Each structure stands twice: as C-alpha cells, then as structure tokens.
Amino acid sequence: MSKQVVNFSLEGRFLGFEFEEYKPKRLLIATSEGECTLKIAKSLRYSFGLRLIPGDWLQILGEKKIDRKTGEVKLKAEQVIPATISQEQTSIPVAAKSAKSKASILVCQKSDCMKRGGKQLCQAMQAALSDRGLTDEVSIKGTGCLKHCKAGPNIVMMPDKTRYSKVEANQIPELIDKHFTPEEAVKEGDFLVAAK
Structure with a gap:
C-alpha cells in the first residue's frame, strides 16, 4: 500500500x-x-x-x-x-494582518441564493473591492444558509453584522462604499454615506 x-x-x-x-x-x-x-x-x-x-x-x-x-x-x-x-x-506566530480582525462580507452559498444571483454578487464584490484598493482589508466569505431563502441573495457585512436581502450586483459598489470606504473618502451625493 x-x-x-x-x-x-x-x-x-x-x-x-x-x-x-x-x-x-x-x-x-x-x-x-x-x-x-x-x-x-x-x-x-x-x-x-x-x-x-x-x-x-x-x-x-x-x-x-x-x-x-x-x-x-x-x-x-x-x-x-x-x-x-x-x-x-501563546507562541504561535501569526502575521500582523491576521492578528487584526479583517472586515468581511458573508455571502450565502446555498442554492436559493445562488439561483437568485449570488455568483454575480461575488463577482461584483471582487471588482468593487479591487477598484477601491480594499482587497487586503475586506474578504468575501461564503456561508451556509442565512435564512430568508425566498428573499435571496442574502449577505451580511461584518463586523457590524448588517444584513441585506434581495441584493443585486449593481447595488454592490454603493454597499461597499457605505460599509468599508473611509468616511473622508466618500463624497456625499455620489453614493450613500454610512452614518457614524
């Protein structure tokens, strides 16, 4: 053998x-x-x-x-x-980037959400994060069922745990700007500004 x-x-x-x-x-x-x-x-x-x-x-x-x-x-x-x-x-070496809690977007990977555009959402997220230079600060993570299957696709913005349902790919840039772009970089009127 x-x-x-x-x-x-x-x-x-x-x-x-x-x-x-x-x-x-x-x-x-x-x-x-x-x-x-x-x-x-x-x-x-x-x-x-x-x-x-x-x-x-x-x-x-x-x-x-x-x-x-x-x-x-x-x-x-x-x-x-x-x-x-x-x-x-206590002696495990962990890179500095790993020690810092990384922001993330959780995306339901179950069939209902995937059928309703989940794959396109992930592609739009990758493009929007790349365009904004946020690929090292924000990760996209697939999850199991987030409930609300009929209202899919479902995503959750971490660490603030804001949930969105029925999300379309064209809404992703605005959501990324709302949750992950530093407030001073966001021009009011161009897109939604996160309330601080």
Whole structure:
C-alpha cells in the first residue's frame, strides 16, 4: 500500500478559508509549526456559518494521508472544535494582518441564493473591492444558509453584522462604499454615506 492514513489532532488560530467556485474547500490555520491548509470534509463545509472569525482558536480532528512514494501529506478536517487557550498557543506566530480582525462580507452559498444571483454578487464584490484598493482589508466569505431563502441573495457585512436581502450586483459598489470606504473618502451625493 503506497498511502498511509492516520488520525491527527492539532490546535491553531483560524486564518480564513480557501474557496473554489465560491464554496469553502479548505481551512487556513496558523499552528506552532507555521501555517497549514486542511481540506474540509464535505459534511462540514456549510456547518461553519457565521461562527468562525479570523483569530479564533480551534482544535481540529481529522485524517492525515501520507503518500509513501512522494512524501506528500494531505490533511482533511473531519471535526472542528473551538479550543481553549493553552500555553502552546501563546507562541504561535501569526502575521500582523491576521492578528487584526479583517472586515468581511458573508455571502450565502446555498442554492436559493445562488439561483437568485449570488455568483454575480461575488463577482461584483471582487471588482468593487479591487477598484477601491480594499482587497487586503475586506474578504468575501461564503456561508451556509442565512435564512430568508425566498428573499435571496442574502449577505451580511461584518463586523457590524448588517444584513441585506434581495441584493443585486449593481447595488454592490454603493454597499461597499457605505460599509468599508473611509468616511473622508466618500463624497456625499455620489453614493450613500454610512452614518457614524
């Protein structure tokens, strides 16, 4: 047998998700040995919802597959549990950007919201964030059901948790300006100004 499969348990700080076609496929974790990427088991992909925030400490249980010929190691998360802080965690190196809580836009990835224009919303968000130079400050995160399925697509602006339903792609630039552009950069009358 060329592959060995063993169970693993690790603790680390949640850094974010890697997406494929706007669906969360992998977890990015900072551990005491550095950053690692873990594939998310299909049964877990939509169960995270709004609960994981960059910087959260997690304990992850899963499978480690080792290819004996190439030495390649693949990790698959089967269970993710909020961890209590241990002495080991105080020495985990985390990049300065990861330590700062990053603003984000949560986008429902369930079929009702996707059928009602969720994919176009994500594309419009990426374009609007890029145009404003905000791609390093604001991330787009896919979630499981945000409820209000018939009023989809649904999004939530974080960290203020403002929810929007029936959002159309042409509304995205105005919403980005309202929530994420510094107030002094927003010209009143050009678009909606966030009340401070």
